Amino acid sequence: MSKFNYRIERYNDCLKxxxxxxxxxxxxxxxxxxxxxxxxxxxxxxxxxxxxLAKSTNGLIIRYPGKKILLTAENRNLFIDLDxxxxxxxxxxxxxxxxxxxxxxxxxxxxxxxxFMSAFKECKKYLPVDSSFNILFSxxxxxxxxxxxIVGEDAGVILFLNPFRELNLSKLKLNxxxxxxxxxxxxxxxxxxxxxxxxFSYSGNVTYDIYEEKTNKGYATSALKALISYVxxxxxxxxxVLYIAALAEDIPYQKVALNNGAVLEYDGKVPEGDSLASxxxxxxxxxxxxxxx
Numbered sequence: 001m002s003k004f005n006y007r008i009e010r011y012n013d014c015l016k017x018x019x020x021x022x023x024x025x026x027x028x029x030x031x032x033x034x035x036x037x038x039x040x041x042x043x044x045x046x047x048x049x050x051x052x053l054a055k056s057t058n059g060l061i062i063r064y065p066g067k068k069i070l071l072t073a074e075n076r077n078l079f080i081d082l083d084x085x086x087x088x089x090x091x092x093x094x095x096x097x098x099x100x101x102x103x104x105x106x107x108x109x110x111x112x113x114x115x116f117m118s119a120f121k122e123c124k125k126y127l128p129v130d131s132s133f134n135i136l137f138s139x140x141x142x143x144x145x146x147x148x149x150i151v152g153e154d155a156g157v158i159l160f161l162n163p164f165r166e167l168n169l170s171k172l173k174l175n176x177x178x179x180x181x182x183x184x185x186x187x188x189x190x191x192x193x194x195x196x197x198x199x200f201s202y203s204g205n206v207t208y209d210i211y212e213e214k215t216n217k218g219y220a221t222s223a224l225k226a227l228i229s230y231v232x233x234x235x236x237x238x239x240x241v242l243y244i245a246a247l248a249e250d251i252p253y254q255k256v257a258l259n260n261g262a263v264l265e266y267d268g269k270v271p272e273g274d275s276l277a278s279x280x281x282x283x284x285x286x287x288x289x290x291x292x293x
Contacts, residue, residue, distance in 0.1 A: 059119035107221035154226035262288035
């Protein structure tokens with residue numbers, strides 16, 4: 001169906017409206033019965049805007065031209081700029097800006113946002129890939145329990161696998177979230193060989209990276225502890241010895257390993273033929289081991 005300045009696609013549980021030319025939202029409400037309950041002010045919907053309506057909850061997702069998205073239902077609004085980190089959430093008379101929240105505030109707000117997002121579940125499958133729920137949660141920097149696999153928890157952190165990744169122990173990339181605020185704070189990678197093969201490499205088989213603004217809070221130490229516990233539960237067909245490679249001058253990285261009971265396995269030069277030397281131009285390395293060979 002087309003009204004010249006917009007196009008409507010009707011589904012069983014969702015309505016999609018693509019704006020072809022600038023139009024007032026009040027005009028859309030006049031033309032489209034399902035929008036009558038929406039609480040959007042009478043703003044101009046610019047050409048290139050897409051609107052998704054969850055019919056059963058009357059929740060709207062408005063995808064503006066560019067990379068800005070507004071979710072609105074009842075008296076609550078969530079605004080996300082996909083080019084910027086964070087979000088703005090308004091619940092009645094209360095308004096929250098994620099970049100200004102304390103840890104207690106983020107913890108308090110998490111459940112409210114998760115509850116709010118449930119009003120839009122019907123629309124999930126119709127969202128563009130770059131505006132999918134996974135992308136929205138990623139841009140907000142918080143954990144989406146509905147779409148991830150929890151691999152381990154320990155000492156205030158959660159290790160989880162994104163929905164587009166497989167649980168492949170030969171090359172496993174995990175995210176690290178704060179167990180209190182549910183913020184994503186970094187990443188961790190693991191690779192395990194079969195039991196008869198050594199896991200030793202000059203690059204190590206475990207790496208961890210905490211986002212710069214989240215460093216020095218103990219996340220890496222806790223995440224490695226959680227990973228060690230997880231590795232202890234995997235099948236005995238795998239070699240479970242962990243190796244962590246660190247630059248000689250990177251004392252904080254080494255401390256994470258030492259805080260988890262690692263012992264120094266190797267301290268010296270990287271062979272010239274190894275990719276660490278040829279590609280990364282790293283010539284000296286310290287390698288720490290966790291577990292018995």
